[in-house]
């Protein structure tokens with residue numbers, strides 16, 4: 378438990394040396410928030426037809442691999458309640474957190490710190506994470522934290538609501554790509570959550586909250602109310618403006634592959650702040666890594682002008698390769714997609 382950043386960082390005056398990133402992995406020059414990142418309004422509006430929304434989402438997914446959605450259907454009250462719940466969770470006593478604490482990232486519900494394998498890291502990330510699978514509820518709620526006592530009930534409702542938004546967005550993306558309805562159903566059965574807690578850091582220029590990565594899954598929905606998230610585009614890092622009650626939607630590698638390269642998974646990272654703790658509530662959708670799910674570019678998108686760019690493969694193999702890539706020492710060459718290209 379002593380490993381959790383939140384358990385020892387309160388009031389600390391300098392960054393401990395095993396959290397000081399080598400210069401090339403530091404946040405670097407000041408990154409301002411970028412106003413060009415699309416914000417998509419899902420409010421039913423008689424003056425906006427569905428095809429306009431489809432086009433906005435498609436363009437954002439091609440250009441940025443990321444957009445924000447507002448009026449998405451999860452109520453402001455639910456967004457607020459879940460934020461309050463996780464503030465309470467991360468502020469609980471160490472004893473109350475012990476039930477889910479683990480020294481390394483695991484497969485069940487775990488509260489762990491930094492990256493995937495703390496013991497093997499040369500330098501650690503300034504973050505603690507609670508992670509668990511979420512859906513179907515009956516299967517996964519028994520592994521969730523028992524405290525705060527309303528955790529399972531409240532998070533259970535949130536899981537169901539976020540799922541509705543996700544399928545709404547996936548339908549719009551499928552429509553934009555010209556895919557048959559329901560194309561994404563079998564590749565979005567796994568729903569999981571990571572709640573990342575980044576305590577205030579005495580010197581954010583030296584530390585990193587979460588290092589640059591592209592999510593391995595299909596699509597990710599992130600709720601945040603503090604700045605910290607950045608994306609890598611055209612060789613530079615750009616900041617994402619936290620919009621109250623919005624979801625940041627980012628595309629993972631599976632969408633890049635299924636769209637036959639038409640859409641882009643986006644590289645992103647999280648920086649820390651010296652003044653505020655930041656919590657991001659992240660929901661991942663992707664193929665179930667336990668089932669033998671085959672992933673491949675959609676047949677509709679493979680034509681004589683747009684030949685198949687990626688192999689057909691089993692998702693559990695992709696995840697194994699992705700994890701192996703992540704634990705490779707830096708600097709790494711290539712990307713986890715390379716072995717899957719044709």
Ligand code: OGA
Nearest residue numbers: 571573587606647657659
């Ligand atoms: C993640 C992630 C970013 C953040 O959990 O995959 O990219 O802002 N998190 O916490």
Ligand code: NI
Nearest residue numbers: 590591592645
């Ligand atoms: Ni991510």
